[in-house]
Amino acid sequence: MDPKSRGLGRGLNALFDDDETTYPQVDPEGPVQGRKRDMVGVDQLEPGAGQPRTVFDDDALAELASSIKRHGVLQPLLVREHTDSSGKYEIIAGERRWRAAQKAQLHEVPVIVLTLSDLEAFEVALIENLQREDLDPIDEAMGYQRLMAQYDYTQEKLAESLGKSRSHIANITRLLQLPEPVQKLVSEGKLSSGHARALVTAKNAEVLAKEVVAKGLSVRETEKLAAEAAGRKAAPSSKAKKAEEETYHKDVDTLALEQELSNSIGMRVSIDSRDGKSGKVVINFKSLDQLDDVIQRLAGGNGGPARLSE
Helix, strand or coil: CCHHHCCHHHHHHHHCCCCCCCCCCCCCCCCCCECCCEEEEHHHEEECCCCCCCCCCHHHHHHHHHHHHHHCCCCCEEEEECCCCCCCEEEEECHHHHHHHHHCCCCEEEEEEECCCHHHHHHHHHHHHHHHCCCCHHHHHHHHHHHHHHHCCCHHHHHHHHCCCHHHHHHHHHHHHCCHHHHHHHHCCCCCHHHHHHHCCCCCHHHHHHHHHHHCCCHHHHHHHHHHHCCCCCCCCHHHHHHHHHCCCCCHHHHHHHHHHHHHHCCEEEEECCCCCCCEEEEECCCHHHHHHHHHHHCCCCCCCCCCCC
8 A cells, every 4th residue: 555645643543552461452454564562672672764853852861761760661662673684673663762761771672563664664753753742843844854855745745644734844844944053953942943934034044043042032023033134024913913903993984884885785894994095895704605695796796707605
């Protein structure tokens, strides 16, 4: 089956179980083939080439190691056998648990051995990290970029396969356009994705990023800073737009005309004219039938466009 059409994310939940008395069994008819959990020596495991994570926080690893000392490794690692018949296994998902288990001085860890292609292994590794929501934005972006570059995914197909929106894929991968020092700040958690996206098109992104971190600027302040550095005016925020609208008071004639038009067409009409000479008319419709009615009226009822509801 084409791996791009399987939707691997839907089958991963069957691979994990926090109850140590239950040995999770991979559904043989599901998207990932495997067998019952085994115990494998930590020295038999090696990090997978497809691991999307590049940053492992030492403090977080120490906390995980402390938990493993008390409770053991509750969730098995996903692995596949090396093709060289060396008796070693490549870690597909669970490298953090493997590293922490070594810190906790465990000799064995639970694993589920899977038979996967390189593409399938990378997909599973990426999805497993995304489902746990502990990939930093740069690692996430690099994972998406690799799937698109090496396996001919489009943003649309990738979004469908991973259960993400296409806009999310596009916004995250844009972070890879930033200079490496700025990407490092994002990976370290010193800059959020929102801050970083505001700096993507800036020519002096590295300088601006340092200023943002030093001053603790908000995302909105970062957008303004980037706009000013580029010699343009920042777009007003939604709050600023609302405040501006609240200070605008319509005259009695405008309000009367709004009411007259609303009564005439049976839909709420809003007229915005700040200078009394130009502006816009907004008609709020609640269904396609209402929109059809407006279109027919604007078209004079003859030879107009096709009805949307047909």
